[in-house]
Amino acid sequence: MTTGTAPVDPAGRPAPGAQMLQVAGLNKTYRSAQGETEAIRDLTFDVRAGEMVCVVGPSGAGKTTLLRCLSGLLPPTAGTVTLEGDRVTGPPKGMAMVFQEYARSLFPWMTVAQNVELPLKEKGVPKAERRSKVRTAIEAVGLGDVPDSYPWQLSGGMQQRVAIARAVAYEPHILLMDEPFAAVDAQTRADLEDLVRHLWKRLGLTLAFVTHDIDEAVYLGQRVLVLSARPTVILEDVTIDLPAERDQLTTRSDSTFAAHRAHIYDLVQQAKRGYRPEDRVGDVDHGKARP
Numbered sequence: 258m259t260t261g262t263a264p265v266d267p268a269g270r271p272a273p274g275a276q277m278l279q280v281a282g283l284n285k286t287y288r289s290a291q292g293e294t295e296a297i298r299d300l301t302f303d304v305r306a307g308e309m310v311c312v313v314g315p316s317g318a319g320k321t322t323l324l325r326c327l328s329g330l331l332p333p334t335a336g337t338v339t340l341e342g343d344r345v346t347g348p349p350k351g352m353a354m355v356f357q358e359y360a361r362s363l364f365p366w367m368t369v370a371q372n373v374e375l376p377l378k379e380k381g382v383p384k385a386e387r388r389s390k391v392r393t394a395i396e397a398v399g400l401g402d403v404p405d406s407y408p409w410q411l412s413g414g415m416q417q418r419v420a421i422a423r424a425v426a427y428e429p430h431i432l433l434m435d436e437p438f439a440a441v442d443a444q445t446r447a448d449l450e451d452l453v454r455h456l457w458k459r460l461g462l463t464l465a466f467v468t469h470d471i472d473e474a475v476y477l478g479q480r481v482l483v484l485s486a487r488p489t490v491i492l493e494d495v496t497i498d499l500p501a502e503r504d505q506l507t508t509r510s511d512s513t514f515a516a517h518r519a520h521i522y523d524l525v526q527q528a529k530r531g532y533r534p535e536d537r538v539g540d541v542d543h544g545k546a547r548p
């Protein structure tokens with residue numbers, strides 16, 4: 258599926274910095290007997306190979322709709338999604354997803370190892386190679402001692418680790434995560450954030466990560482896309498200029514972290530009040546312009 262002459266790594270992925278995902282003029286309008294809902298109005302952005310891009314916005318902005326369009330599960334009403342040069346018209350081979358509802362995404366009658374192995378079987382990976390990839394992925398997420406347990410025997414955080422292991426074992430070119438840690442407690446969430454950053458760096462993943470949590474977006478991301486309220490456009494593409502080495506204590510008490518957090522918080526509050534980029538013209542406003 259890789260196009261062009263950009264060098265690729267052993268998993269067939271483009272070299273860091275190469276073009277990975279392009280979203281151009283994306284619009285999604287739901288149509289039903291009750292009428293039309295324009296969820297996404299016009300989104301254009303790129304994600305380069307090896308990047309970690311977080312997406313935040315008010316509730317109902319269209320974040321899940323965006324991820325569904327990126328993953329080919331939902332056809333756009335207008336515009337295009339292109340992955341490594343190929344237009345996305347259905348679930349692409351090089352993509353994996355991790356959802357919030359880990360309990361629904363794991364098969365309860367399969368062990369941890371069997372859950373992780375399943376997509377590799379579907380991909381046609383030979384048995385011996387499958388075994389080794391499953392073991393490596395399970396160890397990478399810290400579950401090396403429970404490969405034969407069933408999901409229902411594990412805590413919520415452990416189950417989400419299984420979902421992450423399954424996604425990384427597949428060696429996706431891009432990994433989409435939709436509020437993956439929203440249902441776990443704060444301490445587990447912090448551990449899982451660190452796990453994702455660790456795997457991202459170690460495996461050279463490309464990640465698009467949707468979250469409600471502004472602190473999480475700043476902590477994880479190299480960029481944070483801030484969405485307006487529905488119908489969604491990008492309010493700002495914020496570059497997070499924090500050091501690559503991050504940890505929960507030092508990074509979160511860094512003044513740069515605090516500045517990004519305050520800025521994005523302010524943008525989301527404005528988005529909730531209905532502020533849109535088109536209001537920027539002279540910032541003369543109607544009760545919703547920037548302060």
Ligand SMILES: Nc1ncnc2c1ncn2[C@@H]1O[C@H](COP(=O)(O)OP(=O)(O)OP(=O)(O)O)[C@@H](O)[C@H]1O
Pocket residue numbers: 287288289294295296314315316317318319320321322323469487
């Ligand atoms: N299948 C559907 N049919 C009609 N409207 C829909 C459908 N799915 C979502 N919507 C509407 O599209 C808009 C965006 O929904 P979406 O779930 O993408 O937002 P979100 O940003 O992910 O929300 P949240 O942050 O609350 O999870 C909402 O107004 C929602 O009601």
